Amino acid sequence: MTTVTDTDVLSRVGNTSLVKLDSLSHDDTKYFAKLEGNNPFGSVKDRAAYWMIKDGEERGILKKGKSIIIEPTSGNTGIANVLGYKVEIVIPEKVSNETKEIIRNLGAKVFETSDDLCPKVGAGTDQSIALATSIASSRPDTYYSPNQYANEANFRGHYDGTGPEIWK
Amino acid sequence: MSESTEKKLDVTGLFCPEPVFRTKIEIERMQVGEILIVSADDPAAEDDISRWVTRTGHELVNMSKDGSVITFQIKKVK
Numbered sequence: 001m002t003t004v005t006d007t008d009v010l011s012r013v014g015n016t017s018l019v020k021l022d023s024l025s026h027d028d029t030k031y032f033a034k035l036e037g038n039n040p041f042g043s044v045k046d047r048a049a050y051w052m053i054k055d056g057e058e059r060g061i062l063k064k065g066k067s068i069i070i071e072p073t074s075g076n077t078g079i080a081n082v083l084g085y086k087v088e089i090v091i092p093e094k095v096s097n098e099t100k101e102i103i104r105n106l107g108a109k110v111f112e113t114s115d116d117l118c119p120k121v122g123a124g125t126d127q128s129i130a131l132a133t134s135i136a137s138s139r140p141d142t143y144y145s146p147n148q149y150a151n152e153a154n155f156r157g158h159y160d161g162t163g164p165e166i167w168k
Numbered sequence: 169m170s171e172s173t174e175k176k177l178d179v180t181g182l183f184c185p186e187p188v189f190r191t192k193i194e195i196e197r198m199q200v201g202e203i204l205i206v207s208a209d210d211p212a213a214e215d216d217i218s219r220w221v222t223r224t225g226h227e228l229v230n231m232s233k234d235g236s237v238i239t240f241q242i243k244k245v246k
Contacts, residue, residue, distance in 0.1 A: 102237050106227065116223055117192065118185030134186040 009040045013162050014138045034166065045076035045139075045148075051157030052146035053085070067144045070136050072128035075099045077148050079106065090128040090135075122166075188220050191227060192243070193196040195226065196225045198244045203229065206240040214238050 017035045024031040039046035053069070056062030062069070062085075070088045072076060078089040080103055089103050093112040100110050113127040121130040129149060136145035148154050176196050179187040187208045194200050194204055206217060214231070221228045230241040 111189070111218055113185075113189070114192075116220065117188055118220075120183060130185050134183040136183050138186070 010050060012040045014039070015028050015045045015165060018166065027150070032166075033092045034162070041076075041079045043076040043079070045079070047161055048151075048154045049077055049146075051153045051161070052151050054149065055151070056144055056155035057145060062144045066142075068142055070132045070143050070145045071091075072125060072132040072145075072147065074125050074128075078103045078108065079111075088135075090132040092128055096125070131154040173199075174205055175222065177204060177206045178209055179213070180209040182208070183210050184216050187213045188216045191217055191240075192224075195224075195242065195244055200244050200246060201222075202244050204240075204242045204244070206242065208238050208240070209236045211236075215244075 016038045017034060019033050021033055034048075041049075053062065057064075061067075064085065068086045068088060071092065072090045074092060075095055076093060078087075078099070081096035087106075087108040087109065089108050090111045090113060090122075091100060091103070093114050100112070102109055111131065113131050115123040115127060117127050117146040118130060121127060129147065132145050133147070136143040146153075175194065175198060175224070179190050179192060183189070187206070188209055191206050194206075198204060208214075208217065217238075217240050218228055218231060221240070226245045227243040228240060229243050230239075233241050
């Protein structure tokens with residue numbers, strides 16, 4: 001099992017390169033690509049994880065050494081969440097084994113949900129959201145579920161982070 | 169004396185869909201023919217667990233209520 005101990009990793013989230021796409025650009029319009037794959041864990045979802053964790057810490061509901069983060073995901077945010085906390089990821093079983101293996105190797109526990117679990121809540125990620133929410137809500141002193149699908153800090157990360165990186 | 173081995177799972181205090189999720193995990197770890205006794209107190213568990221058992225082809229041997237606690241007796245069939 002790999003444990004992420006490099007806290008400096010947080011300073012490497014964001015500030016990804018902005019590359020001009022000459023083949024698409026012309027006199028009227030210039031196109032650029034922001035290389036989000038250059039985030040430490042390889043996707044734009046590092047931003048959401050970083051901002052949601054930061055927000056949880058600032059509001060005092062996420063405590064290092066005490067809280068367990070539980071998060072529903074279909075993949076990349078699960079990878080991104082492994083940043084110095086005990087992490088449990090609830091993921092649809094149909095997600096690729098490669099993704100699940102990466103999350104496990106980063107030290108997180110993986111719960112897999114299937115669509116036959118509780119059909120009234122929906123399918124796929126809806127099952128994972130419902131399970132993460134139910135686990136966290138019955139143990140509020142231990143678990144914190146950022147829930148990327150309903151967390152304002154997720155889009156604030158782009159409003160306060162990605163956006164200014166582009167227009168500055 | 170029953171021939172089947174019985175296992176117990178207490179999911180009282182837990183909310184849907186966690187009771188059915190814990191039931192599923194426990195059933196997966198058991199051998200065919202074994203019985204799982206599940207205690208739950210989330211009202212949604214009555215439908216969720218009994219439907220899951222039927223849907224997945226196992227047998228709901230018995231279901232009883234004592235106050236708010238529902239007890240399921242589930243036999244692993246396959």
